[in-house]
Amino acid sequence: MSMQIKxxxxxxxxxxxxxxxxxAIPFVVIKExxxxxxxxxxxYYIPYTVLMAMTFxxxxxxxxxxxxxxxxxLAACLLALKNKGLTxxxxVTSVVVLVCELIIMVL
Amino acid sequence: MKKSEFIEGLKSGIPIGLGYLSVSFTFGIMAVSLGFNWWQALLVSMTTLTSAGQLAGIGVMVMPGAYIEMLVSQLTINVRYAFMSISLSQKLDSKFKGVFKWLLGFFITDEIFAVAISKEEIKRSFFFGLGVCPYIGWALGTFLGAILGNVFPEIIMNALCIAIYAMFVAIIVPVCKKDWKTTIVVLLSGLLSACFYYIPVFKTISSGLQVSVCAVVAAILGAIIFPRKEGNEHAN
Structure with missing residues (x-):
């Protein structure tokens, strides 16, 4: 532990x-x-553009x-197109990646 | 507090909580690998409750005395929350005010925002319920990751790292499916983001600031070129 607790x-x-x-501030201050x-x-657009910029x-x-x-x-997009839930x-995406990584490891 | 609304919120928060469990697990591992104690990782998650900001935050913390850098990185990465707060504030019911705003404002995250904003009106009890499972999931996952992280092989960790992004995809895609204008605005944000990522000149800009710039520019262009029609701001 290199860092001081303080x-x-x-x-x-x-x-x-x-x-x-x-x-909190915008949440409390904006009343109108x-x-x-x-x-x-x-x-309306900002949450989706934020998530896109973080993802891609x-x-x-x-x-x-x-x-x-x-x-x-791609699997995530396909499932999302079919309106599957977040979880x-x-x-499924994690499992797909795991399988791909296992295949790459074996090859 | 209306119990039925609280329960409804609680249920809506379960998938987010499960998602956070896996994502914060990764955060816990990363924190410990950087030299933090388990309780420090847990404390960060319990007080901050954000993915990208915490990840950047522990990166800054390992440097001595970089307080200004910490503040700047947090503000740029998290400025999206200010926009989300304003969006949410437009839909709150009449009882959702005063101290409740100060308390429940803490729970505004990307996913909680996405679920709450899909409602016609956001009720206080519902929003409180909605925050519970994600908060527990985020804290518990961090704790487990910090304690157990080294037990899991790298290949499993790689697979878990994609989970948070898959969740983002699951928020973006259904909206784009319903509305081609949103699709174009979102693609524009991705294009800008790719420019920042791949063009060497922009590499010096911190990733948090990059996200904010791409998102704000794309959303401004979207608002100019494709303004939303009155009463149809959040098409269900």
């Missing part, structure tokens, strides 16, 4: 505090319904091999 807690306060406040259609449209292309490189990630994510998609 320093850990300072970091923790910064991390947890900033993350909490960035959630937003009328502006541009802002409404922006708020980073997710291609989190498994052992590019090919297993590609096959896994089922996550579990």
């Amino acid at each position: 320093e850990f807690f300072i970091y923790l306060i910064i991390m947890a505090g900033s993350t909490y406040l960035i959630r 319904k937003i009328k502006n259609n541009f802002i409404k449209s922006f708020l 292309p980073a997710a291609l490189y989190v498994t052992g091999h590019l090919i297993s990630a590609v096959i896994g994510l 089922l998609v996550a579990v």
Whole structure:
């Protein structure tokens, strides 16, 4: 354990505090319904664009091999197209990647 | 608090909790491998409750005295929560106010947001119920990963790492399926993200900031080119 305990807690306060406040302040402060259609449209799109930017292309490189990630994510897309739930998609994708990695290991 | 609504929220949160269990398991392993104690990993998860932010956070923590860097990385990675909070604030029922907002605002994550925003009106009891399983899953998974992580071979860990992204796919794709405009906006975000990832000049920008820039630019263009029609902001 290279890090001092005191320093850990300072970091923790910064991390947890900033993350909490960035959630809570807009949640508490915005009381009116937003009328502006541009802002409404922006708020509609933002969660999906965030998730996409986090997923692509980073997710291609989190498994052992590019090919297993590609096959896994294609499986995820296919299941999601069939409106399967979050957990089922996550579990099946992990299993698909595991199988791919095992096949690559054997070959 | 209405019990039936709380229970409904609780049930809706179960799949998210299970998903978080596997994802935070990976976080627990990573934290321990960086030299943290199990209780430190657990404390981070219980106080922060976010995936990308925590991952970047423990990376900064191993450097001495990088407090400003910690703050900047957290704010850029997590700025999406501010947008999600505003989106959610538009749909809260009349009892969801004051101290409840301060308390329950803590539970705003990508997946909890995705489930809550699909409701016509977000009730206080429902939202509280919705937060319970994900919170327990996130904390428990971190604990188990930190304690048991080294037991599992690398090949299993590789397979678990994809789980969080599969969950993101499961949130994005059904919406795109219903609406081609959203599909184009989402693809644009992915294209920008790929530019940041593959073009060497942009490599110096932190990954959290990259995500924020791509997402905000794509959403602004989307709002300009494909504005949502009144009363149809969140097509079910």
